[in-house]
Amino acid sequence: MDWKLELVVVPVSDVDRAKAFYTEQVGFKADVDHRAGDDFRVVQLSPPGSACSIAIGTGIGQSEPGSTxxxxxxxxxxxxxxxxxxxxxxxxxxxxxxxxxxxxxxxxxxxxxxxxxxxxxxxxxxxxxxxxxxxxxxxxxxxxx
Known part of the structure; x- marks a missing residue:
């Protein structure tokens, strides 16, 4: 059985700023931008050619922004x-x-x-x-x- 790494959560303080950085400057593709109320948002971003993505958002992790x-x-x-x-x-x-x-x-x-x-x-x-x-x-x- 294969075990594949799918997603790594990257903690950020400003989701829109981070999304712009990763898509416009680094060149990642925005796969998903999903909100469920004011306390939950997940943005999934993928590097070109990668099967693994990162997730940034609100309410998706407990690590401090910048700690990864x-x-x-x-x-x-x-x-x-x-x-x-x-x-x-x-x-x-x-x-x-x-x-x-x-x-x-x-x-x-x-x-x-x-x-x-x-x-x-x-x-x-x-x-x-x-x-x-x-x-x-x-x-x-x-x-x-």
């Missing part, structure tokens, strides 16, 4: 992803990797899968890491090799 740290996204071209986020106004960090001395500026020396990261925060301080996976395969496919 280390959510991971993966992309095949971290340079392009960084440029896209920056062009949309996201305050995105520089590429980094982990070496013998810990966190080190710049891409992984071999550009190995899972080796290069960038980070950004949403308006409440929930933190995200974007990790590069499949760069070599994606580049091979683009060149026709």
């Amino acid at each position: 740290k280390g959510l991971h996204l993966i992309v095949s071209d971290l340079d392009a992803a960084r440029a896209e986020l920056a062009d949309r106004g996201v305050n995105v960090g520089d590429l980094f990797h982990f070496g013998a001395e810990g966190r080190t500026e710049g891409a992984h020396p071999e550009r190995a899968d899972y080796g290069t990261f960038l980070s950004f925060d949403d308006p409440d301080g929930n933190s995200w890491l974007v990790q590069e996976v499949g760069r070599t395969r994606a580049n091979r496919g683009a060149s026709g090799a």
